[in-house]
Amino acid sequence: MGNNLDALTTVFTEFYYFVTVVFMFLIHVGFCMYEVGASRRRNHMHTLMKNTMLIPLVTITFFFFGWWIYWAFVNGPGITGGLADGSANAPWSPTMATHLGDRITGVFWAAFLLFSWTAASIVSGSVIERIRSSAFWIHAVLIGSVFWIIDAAWGWSANGWMVKVLGYHDAYASGVIHAIAGGYALGVLVVLGPRLGKFAADGTPRDIPPHNPWLVTIGLFMIYTGFWGFYAACNVPAISPEAIGGMITGETWTATNIYLAPTTLGAITFNFLMSLSGGLMVAYVVSKGDAFWTYSGGLAGIITASAGNDLYHPIQAMFIGGVGTFCAYKLHHYVERRFKIDDAVGAVAVHGYAGFIGVVIAGFMLWGQPSSPYEGYAAINPLGQFIGAIIMFGVLGFLPAFIVSKLLASRGMLRIPEKAELEGLDHHSELAYQAAVDDVRAAERAIAERHT
Amino acid sequence: MSTNGMESWAVDLKDVGAIYxxxxxxxxLVIAGLVFWIGWHVLQAxxxxKELADAERDFNVEHSGNSIDRY
Structure with missing residues (x-):
């Protein structure tokens, strides 16, 4: 820190990212509430623990190799160059620890880590009540510490090859988090199969209602809250043109998106709320007031507009959110009926389809705008965005999930046995619970009898 | 040619205003937004x-008694 202004900027930036991490914790609380509410009573604790344990597993693997991937894989490697220098972010680097010369790496790492949890948690909800925890946790590490962070290196970095070559623009991660996680969930679901009883003999889907709609909706409210932190974490809060080192002239400081192109917190505040509103309004009407889909539609609205929410006009964000929500709702039911996909929480639709559509729409809305403040980068364009959406949803999402699920299924490691599914995943813990209750009751009765 | 007039960030930001x-x-946009808002009220109503008409049609004393008891 060279002078007082540098010191103030550094400490402000450090605190800014720290606060976003705290906010983003609420996303995970929300996902846990949501999943438990959506599961049936005999599966509660298993569902909760399945999601909870992805936290430590993704955290330690993101420390060991995920964060290094982000810095080292910006060129592919092998697409626009070789492995980039990620040594400062390798787990043995002194700056990946307590270090007075680097106050930002820790909080920046944590902000990305919370995105990693989110990616894994999106998959978690769709596969409830029939996946083995052991299989899910392998998937959680792969999506959370490998595949999403590869796509971030490619398309969510100032130096990413997709930004340079395709003009890829995805400021608040429609594709980078949501499309990839939705695609990944679909890849698992195709192999995993539906919950028992989900489809009638003639293939008609049955609704499996959440056991606690209140918990589901409050969980989704919590995710909205955490989403504010997510949005803030996607920005650099204050930076000078000199520090960007691109083509921007003058001395006006600005907030930027992840590509270091100018935006404002005001812009994303407008657009977050307007796209949320567009999604909620469309979802309420199209689902005929169904609470689960209305709340999910709010999320889908934000997710669809996220790719360009650093640049859209708020009314544009509202319409884009509405369009994405309508498409996601219709696609969910079409895919369920046509392909017999049992997505328990609609994650493939809300995150995957809405994210994919959002990336594509941004290509048209932002056509010709600079994707970066640096020279030589492709401008934002529809073809680049479409290819980018396919890479996110299909190449880095669906494909690896499908292959790994096939491998796990071939060894009998993916799905729980049918009898266990009927008995309920909490069978073991419920037996222990009941035994403990019986034991305490017997002890208390014995004490009570002494007083008679 | 770009949808917001910016084709490069080689500018002084103090000279830049709207970038949407x-x-x-x-x-x-405002007119379209207002139409969307009013249309939403019409559709929702x-x-x-229809839902209320269905509830009215399905009314029977025994069922409504259960609903009252359920509180």
Whole structure:
């Protein structure tokens, strides 16, 4: 820190990212509430623990190799160059620890880590009540510490090859988090199969209602809250043109998106709320007031507009959110009926389809705008965005999930046995619970009898 | 040619104002937004009226007694 202004900027930036991490914790609380509410009573604790344990597993693997991937894989490697220098972010680097010369790496790492949890948690909800925890946790590490962070290196970095070559623009991660996680969930679901009883003999889907709609909706409210932190974490809060080192002239400081192109917190505040509103309004009407889909539609609205929410006009964000929500709702039911996909929480639709559509729409809305403040980068364009959406949803999402699920299924490691599914995943813990209750009751009765 | 007039960030930011796409269409956007808002009320009222009509049609004393008891 060279002078007082540098010191103030550094400490402000450090605190800014720290606060976003705290906010983003609420996303995970929300996902846990949501999943438990959506599961049936005999599966509660298993569902909760399945999601909870992805936290430590993704955290330690993101420390060991995920964060290094982000810095080292910006060129592919092998697409626009070789492995980039990620040594400062390798787990043995002194700056990946307590270090007075680097106050930002820790909080920046944590902000990305919370995105990693989110990616894994999106998959978690769709596969409830029939996946083995052991299989899910392998998937959680792969999506959370490998595949999403590869796509971030490619398309969510100032130096990413997709930004340079395709003009890829995805400021608040429609594709980078949501499309990839939705695609990944679909890849698992195709192999995993539906919950028992989900489809009638003639293939008609049955609704499996959440056991606690209140918990589901409050969980989704919590995710909205955490989403504010997510949005803030996607920005650099204050930076000078000199520090960007691109083509921007003058001395006006600005907030930027992840590509270091100018935006404002005001812009994303407008657009977050307007796209949320567009999604909620469309979802309420199209689902005929169904609470689960209305709340999910709010999320889908934000997710669809996220790719360009650093640049859209708020009314544009509202319409884009509405369009994405309508498409996601219709696609969910079409895919369920046509392909017999049992997505328990609609994650493939809300995150995957809405994210994919959002990336594509941004290509048209932002056509010709600079994707970066640096020279030589492709401008934002529809073809680049479409290819980018396919890479996110299909190449880095669906494909690896499908292959790994096939491998796990071939060894009998993916799905729980049918009898266990009927008995309920909490069978073991419920037996222990009941035994403990019986034991305490017997002890208390014995004490009570002494007083008679 | 770009949808917001910016083709490069080689500018001094103190000289830049709005950067959203399709500037000049604000009034059209507001009108479209108002139509969307009013349309939503119309559509929602129709859906609600149908739901209430269904509830009215399905009314029977025994069921409503259960609903009252359930509180």
């Amino acid at each position: 796409p399709f500037q000049g269409t604000e009034v059209i 129709k859906v609600e009226a």
